Amino acid sequence: MRDVAVIGVGMNKWGELWEKSLRDIFVEAALLAMDDAGVDHIDSLYVGSMTPGLFIGQEHLGSLLADYLGQCPIPAARVESACASGGLAVRMGWMDVALGVSDIVLVSGVEKMLDVDGAGATYALATAADQEWECYNGATFPGLYAMIANAYQAKHNIPFGKFRKQLAQVAVKNHANGLLNPNAQFQTKVTPEQVMASTMVADPLRLLDCSPITDGAAAAILCPLEMARAKFKKHSPVVIAASGAATDTLSLAHREDMTYLKATEVAAQRAYKMAGLKPADIDFAEVHDCFTIAEICVTEALGFFEVGKGGDATLAGATALDGAKPINSSGGLKSKGHPVGATGVAQAIEVVHQLRGDAGKRQLKKARIGLTQNMGGSGGSTIVHIFKSV
Amino acid sequence: MSSITARYWREIPQRYRGEAAKSKKTGKTYFPPRLVEPKNGNREFEPVKLDYEGKLVTYTIIRVAPAGFEDQGAYALGIVELPGGARITTQIADCPLSDVKIGMKVRIEFRKIRDEGHEGIHCYGYKVVPA
Amino acid sequence: MAQEKVVGIVGYGSYIPRHRIKVEEIAKVWGMDPETIKRGLQLYEKSVPTPDQDVITMSVEAARRAVKRAGIDPKKIGAVYVGSESHPYAVKPTGTTVAEALGATPDIHTADMEFACKAGSEGMFVCFGLVKAGLIEYGLGIGADTSQGAPGDALEYSASAGAAAFLFGDENVLATVDFTYSYMTDTPDFWRREHSFYPSHGGRFTGDPAYFKHILGCGRALLELSGMKPSDFAHCVFHQPNGKFPMRVAKLLGFTEEQNKTGWLTPWLGNTYSGSSPIGLTAILDISKPGDKIFMVSYGSGAGSDGFIYTVTEHIKGKADIGPKTRPQLDENKFYVDYGTYAKFRGKILKAG
Secondary structure, eight states, rough: OOOOOEEEEOOOOOOTTTTTTHHHHHHHHHHHHHHHHHHSSEEEEEEEEHHHHHHHOOOOOHHHHHHHTTTTTTTTEEOOOTTHHHHHHHHHHHHHHHHSOSSSSEEEEEEEOOOHHHHHHHHHHHTSSOOOOOOITTTHHHHHHHHHHHHHHHHOOOOOOOHHHHHHHHHHHHHHTTTOTTSSOOOOOHHHHHHHSOOOOEEEEEEEGGOOOOOOEEEEEEEHHHHHHHHHHHOEEEEEEEEEEEESSSSSSGGTTSSSSSHHHHHHHHHHHHHTOOOGGGGHHHEESHHHHHHHHHHHHHSSSSSOHHHHHHHTTTTTTTSOOOOOOOOOOHHOOOHHHHHHHHHHHHHHHHHHHHHHHHHGGOOOOOEEEEETTTTEEEEEEEEEOO | OOHHHHHHHHHHHHHHOOOOEEEEETEESSSSSSSSOOOTOOOOOEEEEEEEEEEEEEEEOOOOOOOEEEEEEGGEEEEOOOSSOOEEEEEEEEGGGGOOTTTTEEEEEEEEEEEEETOOOOOEEEEEEEE | OOOOOOOOEEEEEEEOOOOEEEEHHHHHHOOHHHHHHHHHOOOOEEEEOOOOHHHHHHHHHHHHHHHHHHOGGGGGGEEEEEEOOOSSSSOOOOOHHHHHHOOSSOOOOEEEEEEBTTHHHHHHHHHHHHHHHOOOOOEEEEEEEEOOOOOOOOGGGGGGGEEEEEEEESSSSEEEEEEEEEEHHHHHHHOTTTSSSOOOOEEEGGGIIIIIHHHHHHHHHHHHHHHHOOOSSSSSOOOOOOOHHHHHHHHHTTTOOHHHHHHHHHHHHBOOOHHHHHHHHHHHHHHOOOEEEEEEEEOBTEEEEEEEEEOGGGGGTTTTSSSSSHHHHHSSSSSEOOHHHHHHHTTTSOOOO
């Protein structure tokens, strides 16, 4: 297996992109990545997109996007793992290069969510949950994560007032980070009081505990590390040190422990093993904060904090930009936005910027080893990557 | 015109009668029934019915309802653990929202889950009520 | 000489929704004096179904309770008849969903019945006949309704929801059916046209020429047929659209208030239409003793009455405790709603779009 480097990254500003179609935003991001890498040709393409079929009635993205990027007849595929589709695209591209099948691979993600109304978007997102046994009985995504939150609070005996503040702090921190990210959908400061006063969506999760609906695309170019060192010298190379993936039951009700994201732990363990690293070795991470509770649970499953202590760590500032373990320096899904299929790739892009040292106002002091964790549904699938600067 | 009649009809044994599968190897109850048991690859099951009484292990109050449930206002949704190890995701009915508590004993009742719009079928299934 | 088959009720069950609305709450909206209404109808509050409850769901629950009391395998049920004037579909039978939920399909006969408030007792009448004829082993007759009263109309105070189910068989019969009598005429006292949401009625015409004529006609004929007197009976139960009518008709037939009391539920339940006298019968069976004789006459507008004479047997012992009894469902764990919530639950107001 060859070592794989990231030689180019590109993403546009995320938000409500009314004037741009899915193919527009994809091509823009892809060209930015190709220019950043200094390539005008790619060998293969992976695009993560959760459900272009339900959002805009369009499938067959491999053909469409290879075509509009002007790269036919390269092999191209859309990959799907609900909200982890982007992370899956990175993983597939990594495999393609590592196994020697292709040299220069574009990994990307795109989602165009605003062409359907709120009910349509909610319906499309709900297809990541169990249609017959969760959604049929009236479950929603905020509802599933709210049930995780309530079970977590009960299991760890956290008084509600304290728990509510812990959740709020995740949103506050991520919005503070997003203020420093020119591509973030929301560049607004948010206070704990604002979070805790926002409209209740599914007790205890309020509007500001939830990531938004967003249009956006993100892309990165991968190639063998040897080739990067020889030919692509625009940036110091960033290497994908490991890729780990795992699944868990689709239905929340079928999990062994509903308060613990087992798939995240397993995927992370696989990645740590491949890289020969431990959780303590990771300097910073981009994780899947689809809801505030998710970030807390993910940091525990990644082994960063003791189970039940993720909230305390957040309140104490451990996960802030200047903390011991910065989480979501990009602003996370919460403030950067969550165009579902693109999120996993944008996480990688943030890590690459930090490792290169060009993250601008968000630059972390200690950034040599970064981790991305991308999750589908209520934790049914997870993809973890570890990146290193070399 | 209803588009989901076949999908609805197919799950009637589970939704109306709680038909589940008990592993002949581990004795665990699976709902809905499966063809293969997780972790051990076992393919031998015997048909069982879910118990009607169980315990609420977590819940939330859905305040922004999905399509088809908009008229139901805020409702309690939870996960109920039944004897044998099966767990179901279901609404808690006939209970003031502030009275829903983790650990409460509940009982399954036959209720209408939703209507497929004004012209489509009535969809029935299970909810739980305080026992 | 061959012994004549003893046929009757082998299991019974009722289901009453938990929500209630008081007369005061409705009267307030229309500017009426609640005391006048309570006195006039002898009715104080009624049951209200939630939007997830309908004739199908209530029938399933009542039927499950009946089957549990009988202690039989549902696959042996040969017929299910659900009588209602608020079947959830205009075309698609309630009976098949109920039979499916019980696990009684596919070797079964079902039919939906309709005859205003009498539809419940009709199913009972047919099941009795089929078991007696030896065509089926067990038959389930159910009366259930979630009837509507037009806003501001007198019926709005009484139209309520509930279900009762009776399993008929010829083994371990807990109440034998000794005599039946039916009495029908074409009397247009109360009706609903196909696309109307609310029914219409003939005001005072619904009294003497309708309710009283048919219950008295049926009741007197039943007494004559059986050669029995009112004092032979421990209990009586009549169709009860309000609190007053059944007390009056009982007296006219020669029964006492004491005999009528146990099955007299309308003052707190409202009028459950096809469930009316059947639910009353379940309340009687809950407390009856072996040897008790029960006199029941239903009434349905349009119009007609079905009459039954039952004798409770030794098999009643212990049966009431197998499952929820009727009076506790009526008196305990109630939630009162206001008129707005009531109107929303009953579909009298709908969310736009």
